[in-house]
Amino acid sequence: MPKQIKLAAHFPGVNNTTVWSDPRSGSQIDFASFEHMARTAERGKFDFIFLAEGLRLREHAGKILDSDVVGRPNTTTVLAALSAVTSRLGLAGTLSSTFNEPYEVARQVSTLDHLSGGRAAWNVVTSPDAFTGQNFRRGGFLKREDRYQRAEEFLTTVRELWDSWAPDALVGDKQQGVFVREVGRFVHSGPQFDIEGEFTLPRTPQGQPIVIQAGDSDEGREFAAKSADVIFSRHGTLEDGQAFFTDVKRRLAAYGRSHEDLLIMPAATFVLGDTEEEAHEYAREIRYQQVRPATAIQFLEQVWRRDLSEYDADGPLPEVDPDPDAEPLTWGRVQLHQDNVETARKWRALAEEKKLSIRELVIEATTRQQFIGTPQQVAHTVNDYVQSDASDGFVLVPHLTPGGLDEFADKVVPHLQELGVFRTDYTGSTLREHLFSR
Template sequence: MTRHARQLSLGAFLMETGHHLAAWRLPDADPRDGLSLPFFVRIAQTAERACFDTVFIADSVAANVGHGAHRANRSDRFEPLTLLAALSAVTSRIGLIATVTTSFNEPYHVARKFASLDHLSGGRAGWNLVTSDNAAEAGNFGRTAHFSHAERYERAREFHDVVTGLWDSWDDDAFVRDQHSGIYYDESKLHVLDHRGPHFSVKGPLNISRAPQGRPVVVQAGASPAGRELAAQTAEVVFTAHPEIESARAFYADIKDRAQAAGRTRDSIRIMPGLSVIVAKTRQEAEDRHAQLQSLVDPEAGRALLARMLGNFDLSAFPLDGPLPDLPLTQSGQQSRQKLLSALAGNEQLTIRQLYLRIAAGRGHFSVVGDAVTVADAMQEWLERDAADGFNVMPAEYTRGFDDFCALVVPELQRRGLFRTHYEGRTLRDHLGLARPAPARRPIPA
């Protein structure tokens, strides 16, 4: 094997029985897997044997309810940090990334929890910083309406700065724990944040020593102008959705340019689009699996998924075989995903039914159905044409679909020198090629 000039980063995006909307209805699926620790242990250990950089868990702090939602399996799931803490005990190398919203949490809690996970895992934690895009979450936290899009991102930026400031509460060697002298920590190496800002007032310091990685890896997933700017200034990894390579290339260049303009190097940020994948030994077998899944999509579940992805709109009054209606720009959902799906429907003249079937597997992410060579060819093209630094892999079905990806695609990528054959480091930063940050002694902007 000849090592390629660049190698891919790979994340395993965990999602109950699979990313396809109908995966839970397959005859060999267990719809209870979303609350099965052995299920997630098996996936994480499979991903680690395949040398994946990380496993990743998305999250929402609201149940999936509303028109058609009772026909989809997205309403009962583990809290992600609790699950990743358990997975940290049964893995030793793979990274552990969880989504936690800045809209309905407090910075001190988030800083402490991720620092704890980094210690528990020996330096493998990552925080996917998001602003909630589910309007239903507001009612669970004392609000009658969601934050506006602009306010969500203003709050997120301050939230990030407070969390990273708290992670730098202590120098790396502050805790001497000297039993002979009786000195537990060196006071000169303690740094009190004492933040006062428009959204948060946080005294500090954090009540846990500095994390093994210095700071857990910060991940971001926004693609609106505000989301891109936040990512360029704060993120070390960006998860993103693009159905085709040209939009992904434009996004990739934009984020790297913005990061450079913010005083960062282009290599300091890794861009990992989602990859919705169905792979089998032959193209025909993969296409047959895809057809089986598509046949199991319930129309009301499909409409509910589309309504949610378009920005929390009610589509129940519109005929499934009619066109997508003109919708105002969402203020409670993902503006970038709304624009992506609306453009897809308009460009291809898709009906509501055709559009929800198009996104049933990947929710607007890049999708590939085929054999290992087909999938590897697509991944290599995206890497070499600067559309991606890696992928957040989204199997249509767990566990068979992910087992097949690891057994078929990963060896093909390794044969081409595009992916590691063994871990060379122990931390998530090591896997991603990210530097360990020194403690920052900077004022937090008000």
């Protein structure tokens, strides 16, 4: 029997993924935008909708990065509102374990799970820079290993709070208005957190909300293998996906878990056309809209850590090498390149091999997993990735907000259903049932 594909929709916000200058692109703040995408995802029988969260506006060379602003309303507030206009769609939100506290996050996510009837998910992330920390009283900066130590204990503590109520704790005399027999008493003492008290909410409809982890680093993979239900990753080819899939799944046995206990769902974009040629031409147009000349130079400056504003984006790479000792020019985004000099060497080789300009190189180097073709071709390609163990499904990132998901839901999903690899209707009411029903 073929594997059943898992699908999620990512509301991307204003950044270099979204073609935010397109007249069809809507507001990133108006609730109607969130509602539109959520209703589309539910119409398409998706597992969940996924919101990232920007804790500070990104800056480049001391100015707000207008082509890559991740600014939006509070994640849990938006998801709570979406719970009122959907009935089956899962609701996943990102909350940092670096600048929040366990009790606060446990209460927020538990509340969302109760309000939605068991559809909440928490994407656990770490925040890597002191620049973002300036928005918080605790502030500061944590090294990578320290961030993951905090994150691991953070998640353990949250789960202790969720489990502090017995399943049958909410009982009592309805006429007398007395319902609580045993409240959620908790005590946690560890290197990161030393707290005790009473949790305010009983166990949620899911027992525990779904936990998602985003990250491709070795620490992130191990964290996901130990603790997560879903890992949100990125890879660009079938072979890379299979390697990631194999590596993460093999780690599960060390924690007494099976392959089915952790779902791997990479981010992916898609472009559809009436013909394959039309789809590829449209995809090329989209990438050039996403990577404008100024955007290309800014991307290059992230690696070079030099002012390259005098260079022509349609010209060759700078002859000068990156300055590895300089301060970053971009603040507020994850630094994906740990060795800038080595990254520049690889980019030079790629540019020379394919005769690429700066802009063409940035497009080549930053393109994430893409599915391009007719709706039927895309359905078959998505299915091929899942059946060949490159993933368990995908988190789709449309290039238009909020209407970019419509085509996939209306044109690709029916082909997946015809292949017998995607649901024709929801069979459960909770997100955990969507993701893990056998």
